Amino acid sequence: MKTPVIDMTHIIKRYYEGQENELEILHGIDLKVYEGEFVSVVGESGSGKSTLMNIIGALDRPTEGDYLLNGQNVGELDDESLSIIRNQKIGFVFQSFYLMPRISAVRNVEVPLLYAGISEKERHRRAMEQLSMVGMEERADHKPSELSGGQNQRVAIARAMINNPSIILADEPTGALDSKTGHLVMDLFHKLHKEYHKTIVLITHSQELAEETERILTISDGMIISERRGKRFDEIEGEGKA
Amino acid sequence: MNTKESIRLSLENIRVNKMRSILTMLGIIIGISAVITITTIGNSLKSTISKSMNSIGGVNSITCYMTADVPDDVDWETFEYPEQTEEENLTWTDMSGFMDAHPDEVEHVVINSEFGSGKVTTDTGEANVSLLGTSDGYLDMNNLKLISGRELKKQDNDETKSVCVVSDLFVKYACDGKNPLGKMIELEVDGGNVLRVYVVGVYHYDANAMGTATSKKSEKEIATGILLPYTYISDNSGDEYNSWGIDYFTIVTKDGINATDFAQETKDYFKQAKYNGVDASEAFGVDTYDMASELSEITKILDVVTIAIAIIASISLIVGGVGVMNIMLVSVVERTREIGIRKALGAQKKNIHMQFLTEATVICLIGGLIGVVIGVFNGFLLSVIGGQVITNMDAEMKSMIQLSVSPSIPAILISLVFSVLVGVIFGSYPAKRAAALSPIEALRYE
Numbered sequence: 001m002k003t004p005v006i007d008m009t010h011i012i013k014r015y016y017e018g019q020e021n022e023l024e025i026l027h028g029i030d031l032k033v034y035e036g037e038f039v040s041v042v043g044e045s046g047s048g049k050s051t052l053m054n055i056i057g058a059l060d061r062p063t064e065g066d067y068l069l070n071g072q073n074v075g076e077l078d079d080e081s082l083s084i085i086r087n088q089k090i091g092f093v094f095q096s097f098y099l100m101p102r103i104s105a106v107r108n109v110e111v112p113l114l115y116a117g118i119s120e121k122e123r124h125r126r127a128m129e130q131l132s133m134v135g136m137e138e139r140a141d142h143k144p145s146e147l148s149g150g151q152n153q154r155v156a157i158a159r160a161m162i163n164n165p166s167i168i169l170a171d172e173p174t175g176a177l178d179s180k181t182g183h184l185v186m187d188l189f190h191k192l193h194k195e196y197h198k199t200i201v202l203i204t205h206s207q208e209l210a211e212e213t214e215r216i217l218t219i220s221d222g223m224i225i226s227e228r229r230g231k232r233f234d235e236i237e238g239e240g241k242a
Numbered sequence: 243m244n245t246k247e248s249i250r251l252s253l254e255n256i257r258v259n260k261m262r263s264i265l266t267m268l269g270i271i272i273g274i275s276a277v278i279t280i281t282t283i284g285n286s287l288k289s290t291i292s293k294s295m296n297s298i299g300g301v302n303s304i305t306c307y308m309t310a311d312v313p314d315d316v317d318w319e320t321f322e323y324p325e326q327t328e329e330e331n332l333t334w335t336d337m338s339g340f341m342d343a344h345p346d347e348v349e350h351v352v353i354n355s356e357f358g359s360g361k362v363t364t365d366t367g368e369a370n371v372s373l374l375g376t377s378d379g380y381l382d383m384n385n386l387k388l389i390s391g392r393e394l395k396k397q398d399n400d401e402t403k404s405v406c407v408v409s410d411l412f413v414k415y416a417c418d419g420k421n422p423l424g425k426m427i428e429l430e431v432d433g434g435n436v437l438r439v440y441v442v443g444v445y446h447y448d449a450n451a452m453g454t455a456t457s458k459k460s461e462k463e464i465a466t467g468i469l470l471p472y473t474y475i476s477d478n479s480g481d482e483y484n485s486w487g488i489d490y491f492t493i494v495t496k497d498g499i500n501a502t503d504f505a506q507e508t509k510d511y512f513k514q515a516k517y518n519g520v521d522a523s524e525a526f527g528v529d530t531y532d533m534a535s536e537l538s539e540i541t542k543i544l545d546v547v548t549i550a551i552a553i554i555a556s557i558s559l560i561v562g563g564v565g566v567m568n569i570m571l572v573s574v575v576e577r578t579r580e581i582g583i584r585k586a587l588g589a590q591k592k593n594i595h596m597q598f599l600t601e602a603t604v605i606c607l608i609g610g611l612i613g614v615v616i617g618v619f620n621g622f623l624l625s626v627i628g629g630q631v632i633t634n635m636d637a638e639m640k641s642m643i644q645l646s647v648s649p650s651i652p653a654i655l656i657s658l659v660f661s662v663l664v665g666v667i668f669g670s671y672p673a674k675r676a677a678a679l680s681p682i683e684a685l686r687y688e
Contacts, residue, residue: 059586059681080590087588098583098685102258114247115588159587 004068005166005199006033006056011065013051025051027222028065033167033201038193040202040210040230043219050171052219053203057092057169058085070166087115091160095172097152099144099159106131106140109159116163130158134188150181157188167199168192174209186212194237212236248600255573255601256608263605266569269562270609270664271616274657276555278617279624281653284548286625286646288541293644295533302349302497303383304505308332308489309529330526331487334399334473336516337377341396343511347504350379350494353472357431357479359465362416364427369416370465371408373429375472379494381407381445391423391443398471405474407443409466429468431479439470501534552653559660562609563668570602570672574679581676582684595677602669603662610661617657618649 013026025048033039043049054060055067058074061082067074069089077085092098099108109127118126131137134154144152153173160168170189174182186209192198193214202213210216213230256263310326337351359372374380378396381388389410398405406427413422422441429437447466472488493508495501512528574581581594629645 054682057586059685083585083588083590086586092586094685098579098586100580100583102254111584112587115584115590115593117244163588 003035003071004032005035005037005070006031006201007066007068007071008032008055008062009066011052011055011062011067013048013055013060014063017063025222026055026062029219029222029224031217031224033199035199036193036197038189038200038202038214038233039217040204040213040215041217041219042204042207042210044205047219048222049203049205049219051222053169053171053201056167056201057090058082083115087112088163089166091163091165091168093153093156093160093168093170093173095175097144097149097156097176099152099156101144104141104143105136105147105155108144108155109162112159112163126162127158130162131155133161134158148181149177150184153177153181153185154188157185157192161192161196161198167201169201169203171203172205173202174206175204182209190237245596245600248597249604251597252601252604256605262569263608266566266605267562267609267612269565270559270606270661271562271613273556273559273562274610274613274661275617275620276558277552277657278614278649278653279620280551280555281548281650282618282621282647283625283628284544284551285648285650285653286621288544289646289648290625290629290643291540291544292537293646295537302495302499302501303533304493304495304501304508305531306491306493306508306528307531308486308526310526326486326526330517332489332491332512332516332528333487336512337488337491338396338400339515340508340511343515344507347495347499347507348493349496350383351377352379352383352492352494353377353488354380354490354492355472355476355488357470357475360430362412362427362429362468364416366418366420367416369412370463371412371429371468372465373431373475374467374469375475376469377472380469383492383494386448387446389444389446390421391441393443394469394471399473402473402477403471404437404439405442405471406439407445407469408441409447409468410444411447411461411464411466412468413444415462431475435478437475437478439474445469501532502538505530505532505535556660559664563606563664566602566605566665567668567672570598570669571675573601574598574672574676577676578679578684578687581679582681582687585679585681586685591677594679595673598673598676599666599669602672603665606661606665606669607658610658613661614654614657618654621649622647 008029008031011026011029011031012024015023015025029052041049041052051060055062055074058069058077059082061075061077065075069085072085074082074085086092099105100111106124106127109130110123113123113126128137128140131140134157136151136154136158139147139151139155144155147155153176157168157173160170168189173189174185177185189200189202190212193200200213202209204210211231212233214233216226216228216230217224218226308326334353337353341348341351353376355375357373357375359370361368362371376394377399378394380386381393388407391407394405394407397403408416408422408427413419416427417425422444425441426438427441429439431437447464449464493504495504509528509530517527581589584594625647626645629643633643
């Protein structure tokens with residue numbers, strides 16, 4: 001049995017706590033993600049999946065419940081430690097890429113290493129390595145505005161990979177792309193999963209996309225209501241990988 | 243993330259927003275350039291004064307004069323100066339003794355006593371002259387140039403030689419332009435004595451240096467000085483010129499001697515050697531006046547004025563600082579998304595804080611540097627224009643003023659430190675705001 005990378009027990013998230021307009025978004029989420037899994041969280045908008053993603057990504061703390069990331073209780077950490085967790089353990093891929101427009105692709109990929117205190121030379125070397133992994137090494141000096149959406153998302157994936165994180169957390173990574181480029185990006189996630197054995201959590205509202213993943217968790221109204229294996233996962237990754 | 247990275251990011255941001263950055267810097271540029279302009283002018287004024295004074299024989303010379311004490315509450319109706327006795331009179335022997343006692347400090351002791359004036363007639367012409375009883379160093383001290391022959395020497399006084407140095411005007415009008423060296427001229431002095439002296443040197447008459455440029459006489463009318471050894475002329479003229487002895491002389495100190503300090507030593511020397519320990523403030527004695535201490539007084543006043551104006555000018559720096567803060571606050575709002583991304587990728591509060599603080603500081607420092615350049619340029623320009631205006635007003639000043647423009651290095655350094663401080667002070671609030679943003683909200687910001 002593998003050890004869980006993400007271990008959530010009864011996570012509750014409330015906003016405006018104690019005030020008149022108090023709002024409970026997550027009503028007690030239990031979630032375990034094991035090392036090397038490719039999991040998708042599917043839900044309609046307003047289901048609480050973004051809130052869940054924020055908590056998984058250590059961008060936010062749960063109001064109640066325990067969230068252990070690699071055995072570390074994230075809910076008890078201060079802002080600074082959360083920054084370090086985000087830097088070292090999590091690789092974010094966002095719907096709208098969130099690349100910095102004024103700097104080149106390779107400099108964008110380097111950013112997490114900047115905050116990890118890596119030297120300039122080493123940063124560049126590792127960023128180029130990740131860019132070639134996503135097939136973007138030839139466009140390393142282009143700015144985001146000079147790249148297509150799919151290319152930008154590949155740069156963003158290279159950035160997510162650069163610190164060799166425990167999990168890749170992708171929030172609607174194909175949401176801003178047409179279906180063809182969206183598929184190419186999904187292929188890249190499969191590659192990361194299959195060849196680099198990355199643990200991937202994919203947040204999406206698309207049932208079709210979710211079917212490509214190993215395990216589908218459906219979230220509705222702040223609760224996980226079902227869990228099953230993706231129909232097309234074996235077909236795509238195949239060869240008895242899972 | 244280290245400082246180098248922060249500076250690099252700041253420079254990138256400044257470059258991307260060129261126009262805005264320059265407008266932001268404008269307040270700092272104006273403030274710093276105003277301060278530097280003022281200090282440059284002040285400093286130039288200072289060095290111009292000191293150079294000009296030097297050129298007219300200033301800081302190396304100590305003026306000495308005989309003085310008697312006049313009580314503060316004197317009743318002028320009945321007050322009479324004490325009689326100066328013959329023993330109290332200073333003679334060349336006293337001067338010689340003083341020089342021998344201070345061989346390392348004294349370059350010359352210049353005596354400048356007038357022994358009447360009038361017309362000298364020779365067989366080749368005539369010229370107006372005044373007879374000056376003087377000594378070695380006279381030409382130098384008055385910025386006069388020797389054309390031919392030699393100057394008076396100490397020996398001429400020691401041995402009471404009958405020699406003289408005449409002006410080129412004298413040569414032109416009294417000697418018909420012919421070389422007068424070795425020639426004997428006859429001078430009739432008050433009392434009817436006729437002195438026969440030999441010309442040993444010719445100097446170039448310079449109206450400015452002699453301080454007679456304002457007189458509108460024709461060249462021929464001008465009475466130029468005939469320089470004679472003091473001992474010779476005083477021995478050979480009437481009592482009316484000799485009753486006070488040497489009552490006025492100038493000491494030219496050697497280079498590297500502090501004239502102000504040596505002035506005190508001079509007073510002490512004459513008090514001991516000549517006046518039996520009696521101070522000049524109590525009876526007759528030697529008192530001094532030196533340019534160096536006057537100069538330091540003027541310089542002090544100039545410094546105070548310069549600093550006061552510079553401080554007033556630096557108030558504009560605060561206005562500039564507020565401008566920087568304003569733009570930085572706008573910049574924080576504008577770059578909220580970027581801050582969110584950086585935070586999501588692991589930037590800590592201190593990293594974001596550092597980045598914005600560095601940016602504000604770099605903006606201010608660049609503004610400061612530009613301000614220094616503009617300020618030095620302005621100061622240079624205004625000093626030169628000012629110098630022109632003064633010399634155009636008065637021709638006599640022209641030769642005296644030696645314009646020297648020098649920016650004040652301490653003022654430049656202080657200004658740069660100040661602009662960094664302005665950046666740190668006015669950048670810290672925006673930086674704090676940026677650092678405090680929540681990553682989720684910052685990411686969601688449109």
